[in-house]
């Protein structure tokens with residue numbers, strides 16, 4: 001399988017090279033040249049596959065000849081052995097034909113573990129083969145950071161710098177990152193917001209000269225392997241609920257548009273998904289775009305669902321590429337305009353987007369109300385991001401006969417403030433392996449919202 005840039009001006013890469021990169025040199029994001037197809041017969045044959053078996057079937061075509069099947073199968077089994085539920089991604093019934101796909105049974109209690117546990121193993125495999133050390137640089141609004149650190153902290157091949165917005169992630173999220181004291185892990189709290197962190201990461205990928213020859217590698221969803229691993233749980237949930245004989249709908253709490261883009265790809269690959277709901281918080285640029293065909297940036301707002309406090313949604317570019325017939329030049333022009341002005345796309349492309357996605361924006365008040373109500377009704381504690389997914393699912397549902405799956409993206413104990421405000425329960429409890437989290441020593445550096453300051457801190461930590 002080959003990968004091309006959404007902006008059309010970068011060389012095509014194979015899977016190994018695409019895993020060990022970030023942005024394409026032309027500023028675009030890598031996408032596969034084509035998607036594997038899963039026929040009805042093939043889906044039927046996978047109905048009773050375990051999560052791990054399915055993961056190999058879904059991902060192997062993307063991996064191609066970069067890893068042999070036996071080695072990749074072992075890697076996948078090892079990856080999901082780190083999860084704390086036998087089903088890996090269990091489905092829980094919330095009400096008649098509304099299901100919660102619990103994606104928080106990994107080591108850091110968020111859906112990011114699905115891809116980042118695998119990515120850490122992919123890095124080790126390729127870097128050991130090359131005998132090469134790389135530098136990871138990532139931006140996080142809370143969950144990617146801890147999942148990346150957990151996935152890569154034991155690697156001899158990486159030094160890792162994770163930027164989070166100072167004071168804008170939950171205390172549990174911060175401690176999950178900053179209490180990892182391995183010498184190759186560096187946490188930087190930036191006096192800015194997530195978009196500022198992500199901007200610095202992208203600028204560093206675009207010009208890596210400050211690293212004096214060391215190579216940067218991405219852990220954010222600009223890295224194709226992140227998206228690839230997230231496609232699998234859409235297949236898993238749909239097959240468990242009766243696909244291919246039965247269609248399924250998904251509601252996805254959305255920030256950087258990676259998770260829902262994986263759902264869109266699953267649909268393109270043949271999974272009978274009849275509805276995809278983009279669920280946002282007050283940072284609702286994607287909802288506003290889908291409602292009005294105006295892509296208009298608004299200032300980032302801080303909400304009770306901090307992991308989705310994102311305005312510039314990286315992966316939206318991958319969708320726009322498809323909506324523009326994969327025309328790299330058209331995309332390069334569009335992305336340039338989108339960064340400075342309010343943009344509308346051609347009506348046909350926008351109508352296509354509206355046919356693919358429904359959307360809703362959910363306020364903090366509605367989020368806490370939903371958490372409280374769900375707790376009263378069934379003692380089910382939703383984290384604020386998942387609560388947004390649930391509310392959007394109910395508001396946007398097209399066909400009650402089609403099972404609606406809400407992606408449960410994080411464990412409620414990561415977001416005690418929102419849960420407390422909902423009046424749902426006393427503090428949600430962390431699982432035993434994190435019971436002492438609040439007592440662990442922390443290490444992080446606070447830096448101004450300034451690219452040069454961040455890069456020079458990296459250079460001195462790496463002793464370059």
Ligand SMILES: Cc1ncc(COP(=O)(O)O)c(C=O)c1O
Pocket residue numbers: 110142143144221253254255256257258259260307308385386409410
């Ligand atoms: C808990 C949680 N839910 C939802 C999201 C949104 O996912 P995505 O950025 O892939 O849209 C994130 C992170 O972005 C998250 O951490």
Ligand SMILES: N[C@@H](CCOP(=O)(O)O)C(=O)O
Pocket residue numbers: 139140141142143144145219220221222255256258307308314
């Ligand atoms: N919500 C994310 C933000 C980064 O998104 P990513 O999927 O591109 O890594 C986080 O929790 O860090």
